[in-house]
Every structure is written in structure tokens, then in C-alpha cells.
Amino acid sequence: MSSYAHHTTGEPVADTKAPQGPIAERWDRRRFEAKLVNPANRRKHTVIVVGTGLAGGSAGATLAEQGYRVVQFCFSDSPRRAHSIAAQGGINAAKNYRNDGDSVHRLFYDTVKGGDFRARESNVHRLAQISVEIIDQCVAQGVPFAREYGGLLDTRSFGGVQVSRTFYARGQTGQQLLLGAYQALSRQIAAGNVEMHARTEMLDLIVVDGVARGIVARDLITGEISTHYADAVVLASGGYGNVFYLSTNAMNSNATAVWRAHRRGAYFANPCFTQIHPTCIPRTGDHQSKLTLMSESLRNDGRIWVPKAKGDTRPAADIPEAERDYYLERIYPSFGNLVPRDIASRAAKNVCDEGRGVGPGGQGVYLDFADAIRRMGRDKVAEKYGNLFDMYERITAENPYEVPMRIYPAVHYTMGGLWVDYDLQTTVPGLFAIGEANFSDHGANRLGASALMQGLADGYFVLPSTINDYLARHPHQDAVDDTHPEAAAAVREVRDCLAKLLSVDGDRTPDSFHREIGELMWEYCGMSRTEEGLRKALARIPEIREEFWHRIKVPGSGEEFNQSLEKANRIVDYLELAELMCLDALHRAESCGGHFREESQTPDGEAARRDEEFAYAAAWEYQGTGAAPVLHKEDLVFDYVHPTQRSYA
């Protein structure tokens, strides 16, 4: 019996594309079984790619290299600004250059376990296999990874693993990988193979006869609404962490593309699986517009601690060693400071809830480099983490070489997203989702340095192979244009929504609503969740939505550069998505990974999964604003990694 009274459960959803057989052979088998498009015919196929981050940039470049006609969109002024650029720490790959026992199977195992057994085995294994090719590809493009004196690539360790498999470019790995993809994409733009639309935002999906055939987009400079048609549509529009208002996401990252695709029939899977990153700079006040991450790589050398005594307000330097609690090293001796993110975040919350937090409001813990500086010297620490230390000092006006950093968990990544099969196709034929936009390979918790791996695996290698099969089987003959009733309806709905936002002329700004829904979500659907809290949130969200449509104030018009209108239009989607996240969190009456239900914990306070009832991915089907969606379950089968209680002790 489900605990939520109002949603209904429909037919199970199954991944019909993953081949059977030994897991290590499935990707080869799928690539062989997939139909191909003759190189001479590829230029007759148009593929729309929405987004230019690691997934979208690499997919657009690769599809164009293969000969497809690509039409690509980003809301920024340049494809180089996608938020993948902010990823700091690194990218995992099972190269085993360290000879430390790593292998494809170990990366696969670590990822399934790190995700708390809520990911699909065949996808994760493929990801681990492809990881090694990604490093080769990026090096060939000129990505300046860190190197040893012998000229070979350097690696470091990340949370939840005991090998050193993370490749990095100082604290700017995402930037360097993204610029690699951006440069490959630029080459294709110059060659005329990619038609790039910058400062253009997708506002709806055009579905004709049940098949994705195009999008409705808005030129953010002129406000012009345009339609674009294609043989397939790929969403690479990122995650939805900004529903929380304060997160490490960029200010303009948003859920509009995926949510509007969901409204057009694409199932949304595991929306409640949110990653709260343990090492972010604590907030300083109500003016805060976003939170800044401090890379997980810092946990290689930084030690996390709080005072043993409650309410100890002495400066860190005055607290003697014996009165400090290095709580991660104490509770999890084998992984120490490098436990997975969900565990590190909850542990930080627990010590702060006990009244042992540090800094203003007691919402912080120390990340201390004093030992590392003693051991390696200040110069070596600066070489490894210099830019992160500088960024910390700029924001907080404190020098982390002298005093420990203060950190606190913040929303960082969303494991949930559009449901996709092994081919990365959604439940709408012809609509694909890649990177953070899909519900992906991370289960209920993503390991550090795995987002870059997955984004590039999807974009460079998976999608360009699997989309061939779809295009070969659906050689569209009928052109669609604006006169088609389903296209016209999509355009009309987009125009109506924008007109309505401009016409309310109320007394509240878009930001005030964003902040309100964000605070509600952080309170009730954040680091720890209860049935009571989630029910409160579910009661409150429709009220906020109602108030939004009566009190929103958007100045200006729709026929100009209007950032308030862009923002308000994105909040419309957050106000629906938030409700689905809470419903998903409520129905999943177990704890797993980043989803912690207080009712379901072990005697030690760790997440207690309930595999008999919840070993499935929850794929939700839209039924209308405020109407309870239909749940479709995809049962997860574990043939290779036996689900156990995760132990990092």
C-alpha cells in the first residue's frame, strides 16, 4: 500500500533496449544490433540539441562529425558558458594507471554501491567501460590535465572509493573539459554542420502523432517566438537543483526544457533524488543569491572537525587537539574524510543539530588544512588547491592557509530527471535526454567526479551510437510546419503563458516567489525528510502557485530583452516540479542515498533501504497541473552487485 492517497500506479515501465547476456558484452551487443544510417544519408537528418554543456556540447560536435545536420540551442550568450564549466574536482576513469587495483568492474561496483542500489546495472557498467575512452578523447583535444614530472597524467582520490582514479585540471576540470567540447563544437559550427542559436531558450516540445518533432523557442534578445523541426530532439539542459533557490547551480540553470517535455508525455524519474554536497561555503545572510562549492577534492587533504563541546565559540586555533572531534574519521575509519557525499552531508547536519556547529548561526563545520600544510608545505598545497583557496578567501575574507575553512552542505546536483531507456530515449519516441537532464546512472547518490564522466559518456559515445538506431528506423518523410495543429497549439500555449505573466501586474517579484518555494523545499524536501513535513509542503505548494498567478509582477514586454520575464517563466515550472519532488519523496517511504526519510534509519542513524518494496525507479506520468501523476515502476534487478547495507566504516 502506498502511503500517499492521491496518486495512482499504472503499468510498469521497462527498459527494452538493454541487451541480455553477460554485462560486459551488453554495450558491444547493443551497438551491433542497432541499425545504422548510411553516411551519405545522415545529412538528410536534422537533430535538435538543447544545451551546450558537457553532454550537449559533446553530442552536438560528435553528431555533426558523423554527418548529421545539428541545430543547437543555449540560453547563454555563448555555448562556452554552460554550467558544466564550474565543475571543479575531476573526472573518474578506470584507467588503473596507479596500478592500485582499479578496473572497469570496480568503477561499476563503486558507482552502483555509491548510488545505494537504485541505478540500472547495465547503464552503469557501460559508463565504466566508456570512462577510459573519455580520457583518451579529451587528451587528444588538448585538455590540459594535471601531469607528473615524467609527463604522464596525474590522478587523485574522491569520496566513496579507495583507488586513485580521478583525473583533474587543478580545480577547474569542468572548465577544461567543457572548453574541449566547446572547441570541437566550434569547429563544426565553422564547418556549417551545426546551426548554433545562442541566447535562445526552449519553451516547449512539439510532439506530432506521439513523436518528438521539434521545439518552440524564444529569442532572449528580441523576444521572438520561433519553431524548429527535426527528426529527433536531444535534451541536454542540465539538472533542476535551482528549485531550491539557493544551490551551487548557476543562476540561469533551470528545469523548463525537461519539465515542458514532461508535460508533453516524457516520464520524470526519481525526482526526489537530490544531491546535497557536503563542502560548500556557508551562507552569510538573506541577500545570498547562490552558494559556492568547495571541491570534494579538498577532502583528500583537509580534515573535517567540530569542537567536542556544544556551544564552544573559541577560535579554531584556541581549541586544543584533544577537544576536537574529527567525526568522519571517528565514525568511518576506513573511508575517513572521503565517505560519499550523502553520508558526509548528513553527518555535518547531525553535529550542527547537536549544537556543535561553528561560525555564524552554528551552521558550519571546519575543513582544516593545518596538517596538510605541515606535511606537504604551503607551496604544494597551493599548487593542488590554490584557486579554491583564493576563491574561498575572496568570498569569506578569511585566509584558509591561516584559519580552517568553514563549510556546510548545499544543494548541488539532481540524480533524478527524465526517464530514459538504455538508448537514452525518453518515453516520447524521438526525444532523448543526456547528462544531468536524464535520471541517469547515479541511483540515489552520485559519487564525486562522476557527473563529468556521465555527461561526456552520454554526449561523445552513447547517444551518437544509439540515436542512429532511432533515425534508421524512423526515416521521417512528412515535413511538419507551423500549420500542423499540434505545433500551433504548442506555440499558442507558450505565448499565452508569457502574456499571462506580463498581465498579472501584481505586487511581488519573481525572486520573492523563487525564494519562498526554495525555502519550503529546503525545509521539507532537503537533507532529511518526514511524512509530516512532506505533507505540509504538498499542502502549501498549490497555495503558493495560486498566489503566484495573482501577485506576480513582471515589468516590460515580451518583445524585448526581459530577464524578469525569463525568470518568472522558469518559476512557473519550479512550482509544479517542486510538488512532484515532494510526492516522490513521500511515496518512497525508505531512505536511500541522498533521500533520507527519518522514519527509515538504522540504529546507527544511517539510511535504511527497504529493497522488498522500493527496489525500483519511480517514473511519473504527468496528468495536469496539480493533478496527481501516475506512477510507473521500473524494477531494478541486481545480477552482479548484491545489494547490501552500504558500509564505509
Next chain:
Amino acid sequence: MKLTLRVWRQRGADAPGHMASYEVDGISEDMSFLEMLDTLNEDLILRGEDPVAFDHDCREGICGACSLVINGDAHGPERTTTCQLHMRSFDDGDTIDVEPWRAAAFPVVKDLVVDRGAFDRIIQAGGYITAPTGSAPEAHATAVPKADADFAFEHAECIGCGACVAACPNGSAMLFTSAKVNHLGVLPQGSPERETRVLDMVARMDEEGFGGCTLTGECATACPKGIPLPSIAAMNKEWLRAVRKGPR
């Protein structure tokens, strides 16, 4: 803190612009400069006025979107991006001028937002290594001396914000272009296209209407990522080398 802002307002690319004065109050020194502008915009919206348009996204100094000239300096008084500039760098009662990047090659879109598409077109002209997906050799097939890898990284750090152009009295894009030329040129993977890259990128840079370089050094002083001024000299050397190598 209470401040007076004088902000460049311009409705569109072809509209005339002017400096408009605004008072902002209750500003905390922990706010970033952009959060201070958020506060102004919240007030403007509630007063029924058009908020100030400005580019911004990651707000952690890496995407390169933010782009304000503050009191005459690109990205303001500290050597960082506008989003990482905090109000503790200012005093209560200050008057602060806020303007967009000024350069012929960066036309104003609205208020403080400019069009930096010219940068994308310089990269498209040759700022890449041709390595189609799937064609790569094993990553360790070619060792890269650490010094070269570090040199490449130092130049690859460019975020494409355009502060170098905004700071330059000539509106030159030499620092931006040289950063990419040097990043890729020093790597063994980038050497097959070493000559065409520098020639094509420089030609494109000139076509876009950027000014010439007279080595005033304002670019490197304004660069939030510390791309060094000798980068330009290194590109000039690369360009001469490519020209002397003869016709392609």
C-alpha cells in the same frame, strides 16, 4: 551601507544611452556586487520601473558571463570577476559608476549587456584541435613535459569574459586570442595545426573589428585569471614563424 549608483541605461542596440542615478540602502559588505545589483532590481521592479539588465550566471568566477566596468575598471577594483567582487571593497556613501564593456567589436545589447559573439567566431576560426570523437590514441601514448602542460593550463584558464578588450584603450583582443593560441600550440596534440591556427585566428580577430595591440598592458592587469602579458609576445612569435614558413 548606503550607496549612489550611476548606471548606464540603454534600451537596445540602436537606442541612445545615458547614465541614470539610483540610491541603494541596507547593503551588507558580505554581498557580492551582483547581489547589490539584485537588491536595486528588486526595488525597481516593485516601483514599476525597468530593472537593469546585466549578464551573469555561475557567480563563482568561472563562466565568464559577468562583465561590468566599475568606476572605470573592467570587473572593478579587485583583480577578479565582477561576481566575485564583494561590497567590502567599497565604503558607505560611495558613488559607483557602472558601465558595460566598451568596444567596437562588443555592441551593447541592453543596458550593461553586450554581444561577445566575436570571441566565439575567433575560436571557430581555429581555436581547436581536430580530433573527431573516437579517433583518439591512448592517453599515455604521448607524454607531455610537465612544464608544457602547466604552460598550456595557465593559458587555458581564460574564461572569455572580455575584460581584456574592455580594459584596452584600443579595444584589442590580442590577450584572448593569444591565450588559446598558446594553450593549444605548446601541446604535441596541437602541433599539426600550429601554423594555420594562429594565422586564421588572428585574421578573424582583425575582421571582427578589434583594435591593434600597442602593449599598454591594461589587458593583463584587468584579466581575472591572470593570463600573462608575454602571452601576446609569444603569439606574435608564433604568427611570424607561421608567416615565414611560407604559403600553406
